[in-house]
Amino acid sequence: MTAQALPAARPVVSKPAWRDWVESPLFLKAAAGAIMLLLWEGVVRALAPAYVARPSGIARVFTAVISDQQFLAAAGATLSAVIMGLLVSLVLGTLVGFAMGRINMMERGLRYYVNSLFATPMIAILPLVTLWFGYSADARFAIVVFAAFFSVTINACDGARSVPMEYLEVAHSFRARPLHTLFDIIFPSSLPYLLAGVRLAAGRALIGAVVAEFFVSIPGLGYFILYNSRTFKHNEAFVAVIVLVAVGVSFEVLVNWLTRRYLPWARRN
Amino acid sequence: MGSETRWARYGTVVVSLLAGAAVWEVSGHFTTEAFWAPLSATVRSLAGFAGSGVLLRQAADSFQLYLSGLALAILVGAPLGMLLARVRWLRVALENYITMLYATPMVALIPFILSMMGFGFAPKVLVVFLFAVFPVLYNTVEGARSIRPELIEVAHSFRSNEWRLWCDVMIPYTLPFMMTGVRQAIARGLVGMVAAEFFLSPSGLGQMIMMGSQNFDTAGMLAAILIIVLLGVGLMDLGRFLENRFAAWRGYNR
Numbered sequence: 028m029t030a031q032a033l034p035a036a037r038p039v040v041s042k043p044a045w046r047d048w049v050e051s052p053l054f055l056k057a058a059a060g061a062i063m064l065l066l067w068e069g070v071v072r073a074l075a076p077a078y079v080a081r082p083s084g085i086a087r088v089f090t091a092v093i094s095d096q097q098f099l100a101a102a103g104a105t106l107s108a109v110i111m112g113l114l115v116s117l118v119l120g121t122l123v124g125f126a127m128g129r130i131n132m133m134e135r136g137l138r139y140y141v142n143s144l145f146a147t148p149m150i151a152i153l154p155l156v157t158l159w160f161g162y163s164a165d166a167r168f169a170i171v172v173f174a175a176f177f178s179v180t181i182n183a184c185d186g187a188r189s190v191p192m193e194y195l196e197v198a199h200s201f202r203a204r205p206l207h208t209l210f211d212i213i214f215p216s217s218l219p220y221l222l223a224g225v226r227l228a229a230g231r232a233l234i235g236a237v238v239a240e241f242f243v244s245i246p247g248l249g250y251f252i253l254y255n256s257r258t259f260k261h262n263e264a265f266v267a268v269i270v271l272v273a274v275g276v277s278f279e280v281l282v283n284w285l286t287r288r289y290l291p292w293a294r295r296n
Numbered sequence: 297m298g299s300e301t302r303w304a305r306y307g308t309v310v311v312s313l314l315a316g317a318a319v320w321e322v323s324g325h326f327t328t329e330a331f332w333a334p335l336s337a338t339v340r341s342l343a344g345f346a347g348s349g350v351l352l353r354q355a356a357d358s359f360q361l362y363l364s365g366l367a368l369a370i371l372v373g374a375p376l377g378m379l380l381a382r383v384r385w386l387r388v389a390l391e392n393y394i395t396m397l398y399a400t401p402m403v404a405l406i407p408f409i410l411s412m413m414g415f416g417f418a419p420k421v422l423v424v425f426l427f428a429v430f431p432v433l434y435n436t437v438e439g440a441r442s443i444r445p446e447l448i449e450v451a452h453s454f455r456s457n458e459w460r461l462w463c464d465v466m467i468p469y470t471l472p473f474m475m476t477g478v479r480q481a482i483a484r485g486l487v488g489m490v491a492a493e494f495f496l497s498p499s500g501l502g503q504m505i506m507m508g509s510q511n512f513d514t515a516g517m518l519a520a521i522l523i524i525v526l527l528g529v530g531l532m533d534l535g536r537f538l539e540n541r542f543a544a545w546r547g548y549n550r
Binding site: 050052055056058059060063075079080132135136137138139140142143144145146147148149150151152153154155157158159230233234237238241242248249252253256257259261264265267268271272275276278279 | 390407410505518526
């Protein structure tokens, strides 16, 4: 060891106030957002044709589009199809999933069908569904249900299987009737799984609805995007994308909040 | 389960598969050809595709697209996610946007991609990439968020340099989380592949489904759908295998 000077201890200097401010999470997030928007704006202005969507253009048309009757009708059509489809698949999926989770016979009989249809991209059966339901809103509804049903079922099945054995034994020793066991034990104890299933299902349902609208050309946000982007009104079309993102994100936030607020005992696997 | 014999367990599975096949076959004979086709016709159609080499060609087309998009997504998503794991301020700045894009239905961007990039291989790869990249990124960042600062501090106390820190701490720690992302990306990428083949230039297995539906060749369409179902099942199993293979490390650090 030669005379190698140790690095001097860092002088303790209190950070200037602006450093604190710059390093606050809120500032970082806002700055990142602003930089991304500026980049988008700059790149599109420099390289892309005039019709391509850019933040300033979207901001210009945003209020006009969002208050347009036709747009609101389209958004309402898509969202109600998604929500109705989710409700239907929540009820049916929970029933089938619980049956599979509690009855071995059902589980072995249906497992392969449910698992493989869960793994199938539901877009692939879109042409088949249009054969069955025609080029109508029914086809969209069917795709939404198909997309959502299997993730609810799989999660309901997992939930019903994960009910602690002791609970069921206690219920059994008190001679609880099957219906009571179902509603008072199996259902509450699989709620976290159901919520996880619904969260997964919601994303799939939204994709299903948009794709069905592309394919079937029925009024909705997907068709609004398709129509406007074909007529080179990208800014207008992008407003619909923003609405879709907002719906997707708020669903995610809602389910997370519900889980934290009402099911704090649920451990994440 | 223990009280049941193995015979009963496998028996019910076989019975259920046979019953499914029977229902498919019988229902096919009672509906019009445009609606639904019996299993036998579907299998015959599948054999026809396989014999003429159409199936192999189209499947290879689809796979080329799928693998390009998925590989690109992992190559971009994983290193970027780990970089965010290391650089805290960058992660704080970007994580909400990544969550947002993770929840975005990417199909909605297909019409834009179509009118800006037209028909070709590149826009389709972009679609698969967009479907697949955010699960990888999101999960890697989730892993990064839970990385224990002690681990990095210990590495620093032992004067570990940046390179060793990455090799010994960052990559091993985030890998299991990244694999969860890869599993999701494998599934989402397949959806992206079919969507790209439907709505951008038709090709591959998606084109086979489309052609079947346009020519009222329901058996041909079902054959192509069956291939996609099998592909989905196989890929999901692969994803689960990858996730479980690397999940062993995860419990260790908890």
